[in-house]
Amino acid sequence: MSELPPPVAHLEIDQIVKTFELGVVEPWEDALPAAYDVACVAAAALLRRDFVVVFDSTFTYVPVDGREPVFHEDQVTRLADVARDAETPLTLAHLSASLPELLRRRENTGRLTPAIIEGTHSLHETVSLPVRPTLELATDELEPAELDERVLALAVRVAAGLEAHD
Numbered sequence: 001m002s003e004l005p006p007p008v009a010h011l012e013i014d015q016i017v018k019t020f021e022l023g024v025v026e027p028w029e030d031a032l033p034a035a036y037d038v039a040c041v042a043a044a045a046l047l048r049r050d051f052v053v054v055f056d057s058t059f060t061y062v063p064v065d066g067r068e069p070v071f072h073e074d075q076v077t078r079l080a081d082v083a084r085d086a087e088t089p090l091t092l093a094h095l096s097a098s099l100p101e102l103l104r105r106r107e108n109t110g111r112l113t114p115a116i117i118e119g120t121h122s123l124h125e126t127v128s129l130p131v132r133p134t135l136e137l138a139t140d141e142l143e144p145a146e147l148d149e150r151v152l153a154l155a156v157r158v159a160a161g162l163e164a165h166d
Helices: 013-018 028-048 073-085 099-109 114-126 144-159
Strands: 008-012 052-056 093-096 135-138
Touching: 008 013, 008 028, 008 144, 013 028, 013 052, 028 052, 028 073, 052 144, 093 144, 099 114, 135 144
Parallel strands: 008 052, 093 135
Antiparallel strands: none
């Protein structure tokens, strides 16, 4: 008899930021640190209850005023520490897409400006992750539902001890 996967929680930084009422035009710079705090505390609580936690973030901030984009390496490390402290395996899926594909997706959502997309893409082309990814996945050819399914399937396999992890 096969075991059912544990319960799963999806913590998405952008969605957490949207729950804040900051009263400012550009809330991202002020809200991101608080969103990471909320997500890490939530992840720790959920891991104590045997959830598989999917933490969704680019770990970047691209200021709209033209300042240099920032990669939040410390937050990746912090998330890895949450998993380590809970004595649970960490599955880090590093997703990538070509800049033309990201800009095409933007046309469908209108969510981010081209400058933010270009800055985020540029950062991810040049930074080194402080934690070795479990999965490197190019997403140009994948539909969102297929992508979600692949990442979740890997996370559940790692949590169940069926897949190697660091």
